[in-house]
Amino acid sequence: MQARLSSREGQSVSTEDEAIEPVAAAEEWRERHGSSRKPTINDVARIAGVSKRTVSRVINNSPLVKEKTRTEIGKVIDIVGFSPDPQARGLAFRHSYLIGMIYDNPNPQYVVNMQQGILAGLNKSGHELVLHPCDRESDTFLQDVRQFIERLKLFGVILTPSVSEDERIVEMLREIGCAYIRIASVALEDNDNMIVSNDRIGGREAGRHLAGLGHERIGFISGKPSFRSSRERRAGFEEALAERGLTLDPALVRDGAYTFQSGLERGRELLQMDPRPTAIFAANDEMAVGVLQALSIAGLRVPDDMSIMGYDDFQISISVWPRITTVHSPVSRLGELAAEKLLLLKEQEGLAGGDETCTPWLIERESTAAPRK
Structure with a gap:
């Protein structure tokens, strides 16, 4: 032997x-x-x-x-x-053991949850996470991202919405040979680089919940129009209303910015409608809490005078009273899958399997009820 x-x-x-x-x-x-x-x-x-x-x-x-x-x-x-030795490993393989998370998102909790998920996916892999906030509207957007990647010799990058929706950055990453994973509300390319959050399904859950309670005059506050997730959540919401023979009144639609302040301001506008809506679906929890504040200032009660619904199921949704009915978006899990897929993508030299998806689901709490007759 x-x-x-x-x-x-x-x-x-x-x-x-x-x-x-x-x-x-x-x-x-x-x-x-x-x-x-x-x-x-x-x-x-x-x-x-x-x-x-x-x-x-x-x-x-x-x-x-x-x-x-x-x-x-x-x-x-x-x-x-x-x-x-991470530095020696980086030199030996001609790249660092750093994973970049690139984001342009106004919601701090989204960034934190995504970061925690990516770190979980990188656990025990020997890789570290570095963050790069950016501004898609900046004239130097692509140049700044490219310098970030090349300066640190990144192992690869994870693109979060809405950066992930920008085809210019994907073209640049392909040009410089940087591995990437895109997290987006829909599959944006037919290959191994996608993690899909299925925001349209989440919007549909919200619509079915409010319509099922008997609401017919429902306000909608979207996120930034430039975010694909905002459009997908609205599309799913309208599909669910159509199942009940209802339509979303354009007069009750407002563009928000995925921030508390935009929810407060757009909520005040909807409260001035006559008749006002019996329920408002805000496309994320930050805006939903802003609407809740607007109703409180106006002396109205939730859900007695109006139901409020959010999206994401972040900590803020249970930090107020009444607690916000919302759609749970598994952001941390999305980040974890993205990290695992990126490592596998590099290991197998481009063969990481099909796209991965996560399905959102309804979380019913005290902020929604049937409308008063």
Whole structure:
């Protein structure tokens, strides 16, 4: 039987007489060198009897390594005390171990939730996350993003709405050869680079809920018109109303900006309508809470005088009273899937499987009820 035997230099050699398993070889290496020499990835590969690439895959938590091999290499790493140097790894592979999250989103909670999800997806991969806020309307938008990527030699980037909806940045990423994953409300390209949030389904849930309670005169406050998610949520909402034979009155539609202040201002406008709506669907929770504030200032009660509904299910939706009925958008999970898919995309050199989707769902709370007759 052919086996491995560690030489004095830590190299594995073959012998027909005696077998030294990787764990035993690792213990021998540690006894010989102690703390006098820091182990390298080459040492780990020789001791484990595998290639340097296989060790690298284990370090990066690649799904392409068999569990038995992963376990053996992990034991060797622990015994010899190997710790990969991120800077050296970046030089060796001609890129850093940094993942960029690029965003232009006015909602801080969205950014935080997305960041937490991406970090969960990168856990134990040896990669780190760096953030790059940007302004899509800036004349230097593309130049700034390109400099960010090239300066840090990013492993890849995750594009969040509405940056992900901009085809100019995708063309630029392809040009410079930077791997990317797009998170968007719909599939924007027919390949492996998409994570889909299905905002139209969420809008449909909102419409079915309010129409099912008996509301017919319903106001709608959209997000930024430039955001695809805003248009998708409205489209789904109108589809659900049509199922009940209802239509969304254009006079009851207002453009918001996904911010509390825009919800407050647009809510005040809708309250001045005569007759005013019996319910308002705001396209995110920040705006819904702004509407709630407008009703409180006007001396109106929720849901007795008007029902309010939001979208996202962020912390703010349960930090007020009444708590906001909303549509849960699994933002953290979207970020986690994007990170996992980006790592796999790089590992398999462009073959990461089909697009991934997450489905939003209704969260019913105290801010909605049947309209008073």
